[in-house]
Amino acid sequence: MLVKIGPSCRFLRVATEDSCRLFQKVRMSQHIQAQRLEGIDKNIWVEFVNLAAKYMTVNLGQGFPDFSPPSFVKEAFIRAVSGEKPMLNQYTRAFGHPPLVKILAEFYGKLLGHDLDPHCNVLVTVGAYEALFCTFQALVDEGDEVIIIEPFFDCYEPMVKMAGGTAVFIPLRPKGDPLFSGNWQLDPSELENKVTARTKAIVVNTPNNPLGKVFKREELKVISDLCVKHNLFCFSDEVYEWLVYDGREHVRIASLPGMWDRSITIASAGKSFSATGWKVGWALGPDHLLKHLRTVHQNSVYHCATAAQEAVSYMFEKELALFGTPDSYFVQLPQELKQKRDRLAQCLTEVGMEPIIPEGSYFMMADISRFKTSVPPSNDADEPYDYNFVKWMMKHKRLAAIPVSAFYSTPHKKTYEHLIRFCFAKEDKTLEAAEEILQRWNYQQPRAP
Ligand code: IK2
Numbered sequence: 001m002l003v004k005i006g007p008s009c010r011f012l013r014v015a016t017e018d019s020c021r022l023f024q025k026v027r028m029s030q031h032i033q034a035q036r037l038e039g040i041d042k043n044i045w046v047e048f049v050n051l052a053a054k055y056m057t058v059n060l061g062q063g064f065p066d067f068s069p070p071s072f073v074k075e076a077f078i079r080a081v082s083g084e085k086p087m088l089n090q091y092t093r094a095f096g097h098p099p100l101v102k103i104l105a106e107f108y109g110k111l112l113g114h115d116l117d118p119h120c121n122v123l124v125t126v127g128a129y130e131a132l133f134c135t136f137q138a139l140v141d142e143g144d145e146v147i148i149i150e151p152f153f154d155c156y157e158p159m160v161k162m163a164g165g166t167a168v169f170i171p172l173r174p175k176g177d178p179l180f181s182g183n184w185q186l187d188p189s190e191l192e193n194k195v196t197a198r199t200k201a202i203v204v205n206t207p208n209n210p211l212g213k214v215f216k217r218e219e220l221k222v223i224s225d226l227c228v229k230h231n232l233f234c235f236s237d238e239v240y241e242w243l244v245y246d247g248r249e250h251v252r253i254a255s256l257p258g259m260w261d262r263s264i265t266i267a268s269a270g271k272s273f274s275a276t277g278w279k280v281g282w283a284l285g286p287d288h289l290l291k292h293l294r295t296v297h298q299n300s301v302y303h304c305a306t307a308a309q310e311a312v313s314y315m316f317e318k319e320l321a322l323f324g325t326p327d328s329y330f331v332q333l334p335q336e337l338k339q340k341r342d343r344l345a346q347c348l349t350e351v352g353m354e355p356i357i358p359e360g361s362y363f364m365m366a367d368i369s370r371f372k373t374s375v376p377p378s379n380d381a382d383e384p385y386d387y388n389f390v391k392w393m394m395k396h397k398r399l400a401a402i403p404v405s406a407f408y409s410t411p412h413k414k415t416y417e418h419l420i421r422f423c424f425a426k427e428d429k430t431l432e433a434a435e436e437i438l439q440r441w442n443y444q445q446p447r448a449p
Contacts, residue, residue: 036161036162037162039161040157040161040162044154048062048394048400048403049061049062051391051394051400052394052400055394055395055398055400056398057399057400058398058399058400058430058433058434058437059400059426059430060399060400060401060422060423060434061400061402061423062402062423063271063276063363063425064270064277064423064425065425066425066426066427066430067274067425067426067427068274069273069274069275070273070329072329073273073274073275073311073315073329076311076312076314076315077278077308077311079311079314080310080311080314081307085310087306088306088307088310089306089307090306091303091306094297094298094302094303095122095123095124095294096118096122096123096124096282096303097303097313098118099309100124100310100316101118101122102118102313103316103317103320104118104122104282104284104316105117105118105121106320107316107320108265110323112252112254112255112260112265112284113255114254114255114260116284120290120291121284121286121287122282122283122284122290123282123283123290123293124280124281124282124303124304125281125297125301125304126279126280126301126304127268127270127279127280127281128237128239128266128268128270128271128281128282129155129279129281130281130297130301130304131264131266131281131283131293132155132156132235132237132266133159133296133300134283134293134296134300135264135266135283136156136159136162136163136165137159137162137163138289138292138295138296139201139235139264139289139292139293140160140165140200140201141163141165142165143165143166143198144163144164144166144198144199144200145165145166145168145196145198145199145200146165146166146167146168146199146202147168147169147195147199147201147203148160148167148168148169148203148409149169149171149172149186149202149204149205149208150169150170150171150407150409150412151171151208151209151211151404151407151408152203152205152407152408153205153209153237153407156203165200167409168194169409169411169412170186170190170191170194171408171412172184172185172186172208172211173185173187178356179355179356180356181208181212181356181357181360181365182213182216182359184211184213184356185219186223188222191223191226195226195232199232200232201232201233201234201235202226202235203234203235203236203237204220204223204235204236204237204253205236205237205238206220206236206238206250206251206253207238207240207243207244207250207358207359207360207361208361209239209361209363209407210363210402210404210407211356211358211361211365212358212360212361212363212364213360214244214248214359215253217249217251217256220251220253224259227258227259227262228257228258228259231262233262233263234253234254234262234263235264235266236252236253236254236263236264236266237266238265238266239266239270239271239272239281240271240360241267241272242271242272242330242333243271243333243334243337243360245337245338245341245358245360246338246359248359250360252265254284254285260286261286262286262289263285264283264284264285264290264293265283265284265285266282266283266284267281267284268280268281269281269312272330272333273312273315273329278305278308278311279304279305279308280304280305280308280309315329337425340424340426340428340431341358341424343428344422344424344431344434347431347434347435347439348364348422348438350439351438351439351441351442352370352371352442353366353367353371353438354367355367356419362423362424362425363422363423363424364421364422365404365419365420366419366420366421366422367418367419368386368389368418368419368420371389371441371442371445372385372389372418373445374441374444374445375388375392375393384403384405385405385418386403386404386405386417386418386419386420387405387406387417389403389420390402390403397437397441399434399437401420402420402421402423403417403421404416404419404421405417407421422434
């Protein structure tokens with residue numbers, strides 16, 4: 001029992017015999033947490049972000065740029081809070097600040113080849129994370145199955161579970177050279193075999209985190225045909241939509257025939273403008289689906305920061321005017337990141353941590369098999385090898401990455417525990433520091449006989 005004493009707000013913990021007995025009785029008669037939370041209490045980001053901070057690592061772990069967003073992005077925020085419009089400090093429309101939904105409707109209307117109504121087809125959320133949460137909560141029911149393509153952004157599985165559904169997994173498998181992300185493909189008949197009478201939706205993430213695969217139009221067509229044939233929804237997470245390299249095309253599955261009416265498309269200002277801390281995202285879709293996301297949103301988050309939304313609306317106005325030109329940030333950012341990708345790939349190749357070259361996103365997976373001999377095994381037999389490896393690397397080499405098995409379902413984790421993920425959206429000096437660590441480690445590590 002907690003007893004508050006005095007105006008200084010100090011608390012005195014008083015455990016009386018009665019309160020202890022009452023607590024034990026309640027504990028024995030019921031679960032403390034809701035059953036839908038069972039087995040999802042661990043979170044890769046919470047755990048590894050903490051470790052990276054604890055060991056003060058060179059951080060190629062979590063996916064955020066350590067360089068500044070461009071000045072027009074910072075100026076947009078300053079303008080939004082500078083006082084010209086005092087109402088920008090107050091609540092705004094629940095489902096998206098009017099100037100933002102208007103410009104997003106115009107911008108994505110062109111990309112999707114579909115007229116968007118700002119008020120019915122756009123929902124602004126607290127990052128893409130909240131858009132995903134609203135999607136699963138609104139459209140997945142008790143007993144529904146949701147097909148998830150592996151590797152997958154880790155929160156899809158717990159979000160399906162919290163909605164009462166069951167995740168059904170299908171892996172991308174390398175066909176040809178596994179060191180090129182584009183060669184990791186779905187088997188169309190294996191995918192169709194996953195569809196049952198209970199299947200409600202397929203989750204697509206292109207460009208994919210952590211693999212960096214950019215799904216080709218033909219690959220998306222296989223998925224969209226299946227959605228149409230079996231009357232399924234498609235939840236398409238496209239937060240890395242502008243980060244595609246080597247002339248690849250980002251195709252929006254909602255733009256394929258028969259897909260608009262059954263798709264939710266999710267994107268993120270944080271990823272698109274190198275400002276992940278702003279947490280502005282959105283979901284796009286037909287009103288008959290989006291209205292249910294709005295119900296979840298209005299009863300949970302209600303709306304996201306007004307000034308941040310206003311700022312993002314200025315940024316999109318600029319991007320719309322510059323669309324496709326060399327001055328567009330959506331053109332400049334991938335050019336800058338491609339150089340960083342190539343630099344990290346070269347270093348990893350040289351030290352023998354074979355990289356899988358991503359076609360998109362700002363992540364690169366690498367094979368750690370050659371470095372295994374220098375890392376002692378874990379004391380925990382259940383811990384996937386890559387978790388042990390990355391933890392050891394953070395502690396002893398002061399370099400952070402993310403274990404790739406975190407992006408796989410439990411039965412498949414073992415198959416991919418020889419891989420770790422690096423984020424290359426980092427300052428050149430950060431990449432240089434990582435290179436030095438890897439080169440020194442490679443030089444020192446025992447050679448195979
Ligand atoms: N969807 C995907 C595929 C993401 O990668 C993210 C952000 N992930 O960043 C953590 C990492 O992988 O290192 C999101 C959704 C969430 O985006 P937002 O930041 O807009 O909420």
